[in-house]
Amino acid sequence: xxxxxxxxxxxxxxxxxxxxxxxxxxxxxxxxxxxxxxxxxxxxxxxxxxxxxxxxxxxxxxxxxxxxxxxxxxxxxxxxxxxxxxxxxxxxxxxxxxxxxxxxxxxxxxxxxxxxxxxxxxxxxxxxxxxxxxxxxxxxxxxxxxxxxxxxxxxxxxxxxxxxxxxxxxxxxxxxxxxxxxxxxxxxxxxxxxxxxxxxxxxxxxxxxxxxxxxxxxxxxxxxxxxxxxxxxxxxxxxx
Amino acid sequence: xxxxxxxxxxxxxxxxxxxxxxxxxxxxxxxxxxxxxxxxxxxxxxxxxxxxxxxxxxxxxxxxxxxxxxxxxxxxxxxxxxxxxxxxxxxxxxxxxxxxxxxxxxxxxxxxxxxxxxxxxxxxxxxxxxxxxxxxxxxxxxxxxxxxxxxxxxxxxxxxxxxxxxxxxxxxxxxxxxxxxxxxxxxxxxxxxxxxxxxxxxxxxxxxxxxxxxxxxxxxxxxxxxxxxxxxxxxxxxxxxxxxxxxxxxxxxxxxxxxxxxxxxxxxxxxxxxxxxxxxxxxxxxxxxxxxxxxxxxxxxxxxxxxxxxxxxxxxxxxxxxxxxxxxxxxxxxxxxxxxxxxxxxxxxxxxxxxxxxxxxxxxxxxxxxxxxxxxxxxxxxxxxxxxxxxxxxxxxxx
Numbered sequence: 001x002x003x004x005x006x007x008x009x010x011x012x013x014x015x016x017x018x019x020x021x022x023x024x025x026x027x028x029x030x031x032x033x034x035x036x037x038x039x040x041x042x043x044x045x046x047x048x049x050x051x052x053x054x055x056x057x058x059x060x061x062x063x064x065x066x067x068x069x070x071x072x073x074x075x076x077x078x079x080x081x082x083x084x085x086x087x088x089x090x091x092x093x094x095x096x097x098x099x100x101x102x103x104x105x106x107x108x109x110x111x112x113x114x115x116x117x118x119x120x121x122x123x124x125x126x127x128x129x130x131x132x133x134x135x136x137x138x139x140x141x142x143x144x145x146x147x148x149x150x151x152x153x154x155x156x157x158x159x160x161x162x163x164x165x166x167x168x169x170x171x172x173x174x175x176x177x178x179x180x181x182x183x184x185x186x187x188x189x190x191x192x193x194x195x196x197x198x199x200x201x202x203x204x205x206x207x208x209x210x211x212x213x214x215x216x217x218x219x220x221x222x223x224x225x226x227x228x229x230x231x232x233x234x235x236x237x238x239x240x
Numbered sequence: 241x242x243x244x245x246x247x248x249x250x251x252x253x254x255x256x257x258x259x260x261x262x263x264x265x266x267x268x269x270x271x272x273x274x275x276x277x278x279x280x281x282x283x284x285x286x287x288x289x290x291x292x293x294x295x296x297x298x299x300x301x302x303x304x305x306x307x308x309x310x311x312x313x314x315x316x317x318x319x320x321x322x323x324x325x326x327x328x329x330x331x332x333x334x335x336x337x338x339x340x341x342x343x344x345x346x347x348x349x350x351x352x353x354x355x356x357x358x359x360x361x362x363x364x365x366x367x368x369x370x371x372x373x374x375x376x377x378x379x380x381x382x383x384x385x386x387x388x389x390x391x392x393x394x395x396x397x398x399x400x401x402x403x404x405x406x407x408x409x410x411x412x413x414x415x416x417x418x419x420x421x422x423x424x425x426x427x428x429x430x431x432x433x434x435x436x437x438x439x440x441x442x443x444x445x446x447x448x449x450x451x452x453x454x455x456x457x458x459x460x461x462x463x464x465x466x467x468x469x470x471x472x473x474x475x476x477x478x479x480x481x482x483x484x485x486x487x488x489x490x491x492x493x494x495x496x497x498x499x500x501x502x503x504x505x506x507x508x509x510x511x512x513x514x515x516x517x518x519x520x521x522x523x524x525x526x527x528x529x530x531x532x533x534x535x536x537x538x539x540x541x542x543x544x545x546x547x548x549x550x551x552x553x554x555x556x557x558x559x560x561x562x563x564x565x566x567x568x569x570x571x572x573x574x575x576x577x578x579x580x581x582x583x584x585x586x587x588x589x590x591x592x593x594x595x596x597x598x599x600x601x602x603x604x605x606x607x608x609x610x611x612x613x614x615x616x617x618x619x620x621x622x623x624x625x626x627x628x629x630x631x632x633x634x635x636x637x638x639x
Binding site: 011012013014015016018019022023025026027029030031032033034035036037038039040041043044046047048050051166170171172 | 266267270271272273274275329330331385386392393394396397398399400401402403406408458459460463562564568608610612613614615616617618619620621622
């Protein structure tokens with residue numbers, strides 16, 4: 001049964017079929033009006049190109065920690081990349097914890113549903129996201145880095161995932177809509193851990209690699225579950 | 241309109257109360273609400289924003305007696321603005337909101353131009369209208385080409401998306417942006433209400449673009465917002481100069497409150513969303529409360545009768561509907577008008593009559609024109625121009 005709020009809605013008005021006569025006038029008008037300048041999207045590329053060639057970066061890493069073990073310059077370069085990507089993962093896991101808190105709130109209010117995650121499922125994943133965040137904190141500290149730094153990759157990852165939190169915290173979004181957004185996060189997260197493992201391996205960080213493989217195993221399970229819940233919810237809604 | 245603003249006292253100021261929960265209601269739906277509901281929200285946010293702006297500016301220039309009443313009303317106006325602006329939903333992006341702002345500038349200004357009793361003022365509104373009309377086209381191109389979105393999802397077929405007076409030609413020297421002002425003692429009250437309404441609305445548009453412009457990553461978007469915000473600044477200059485500077489601050493305040501009553505009442509008459517309609521009704525009563533408080537101050541402090549300034553009943557409200565035919569007719573007849581001092585001239589005469597504007601424009605456009613670049617060869621198409629593109633990454637949108 002529809003809620004009072006749902007019943008108040010008149011249906012989606014964004015398409016041209018909402019008002020065919022008005023749409024026809026709009027289309028006919030647009031077609032009949034020549035653009036004020038010739039050219040195409042290639043002109044936009046020139047604008048972008050000018051700024052790209054100026055070469056200003058998003059930002060940089062802080063001065064590298066002085067490490068007695070980092071004897072060669074290549075090692076320092078590798079360490080800088082590792083710290084940047086560790087910071088990215090840390091920021092993502094920290095956000096991930098908050099994402100699952102928001103999901104938990106939503107399911108608590110809407111009530112558990114079948115199909116869909118139980119409150120326990122959500123708490124379980126959220127706890128593992130927190131564990132990963134804390135693991136990354138320790139890892140960065142052990143390397144002599146500063147876990148409170150927002151590295152360039154962490155910053156960019158934050159920009160890339162800005163919409164995910166918007167979806168989760170919007171009171172109007174449904175459980176499947178939230179799961180769809182979380183799927184984006186989990187897919188990225190899985191690929192992120194895979195990359196970190198490869199990087200740690202190539203830099204000879206054996207212990208780190210082993211810990212990260214354990215984290216990846218958790219993330220694979222998160223991904224599998226989120227994918228399944230979403231799929232089941234959508235198929236159920238379609239009654240197929 | 242039959243609202244008798246002398247008889248209707250509205251809600252007394254001390255009964256105009258809010259809570260944080262009350263201020264932040266469930267927002268409207270970007271997808272399901274009528275585009276004109278959004279138009280009204282954006283307009284009324286702009287008017288309340290101007291109420292606060294006006295009140296601060298006045299307080300800075302007034303003696304002690306006025307400071308407290310201004311502060312009391314200002315606090316309520318601020319919260320009214322909050323409640324109204326927070327009706328916009330979180331899924332409405334800054335660029336989508338921009339499209340909404342331009343729809344306001346087109347449809348509301350068109351209605352004002354049609355209703356305006358003074359021919360010169362009506363001409364000024366039609367002049368500005370064709371510029372905002374062009375902005376909608378440029379921002380639609382930006383939405384399509386940088387965001388992969390269709391502006392018609394926001395405007396819902398009501399408003400045309402095509403070039404107006406090209407934005408690149410709208411840049412003028414300040415000497416050509418000032419207009420003649422109405423004369424308070426002779427002007428129709430509707431003329432005054434129109435001038436304050438449109439000035440307020442354009443001021444908020446300017447401030448909004450100046451706030452969100454830096455949020456875009458793409459250099460073309462950043463430049464386009466910089467360019468169009470500059471035109472909005474010109475528009476605030478133009479419309480603000482229509483208001484008689486000889487009115488006393490209290491007279492201006494009285495008119496501002498009357499303007500707010502007029503506009504909330506108009507919103508109330510047209511609103512299709514019952515939840516939003518309740519807010520318009522509530523705030524119409526709040527504004528009547530403010531108006532009566534200022535009437536009393538006007539009587540006490542200036543020893544003048546508010547009936548000298550205000551009409552007994554309010555004029556017909558802004559017409560919240562598509563003005564496509566009027567806009568097209570205006571476009572057809574007046575797109576080649578340019579400003580020369582406080583008057584208008586054909587673009588062929590601009591070089592002789594407005595040399596300062598020509599020089600200013602050439603300077604501003606000398607390293608390229610973002611508004612021309614974003615819309616180079618652009619024709620709005622339902623579902624975006626990609627619908628007609630045959631292969632990705634071929635040169636040109638229709639390739």
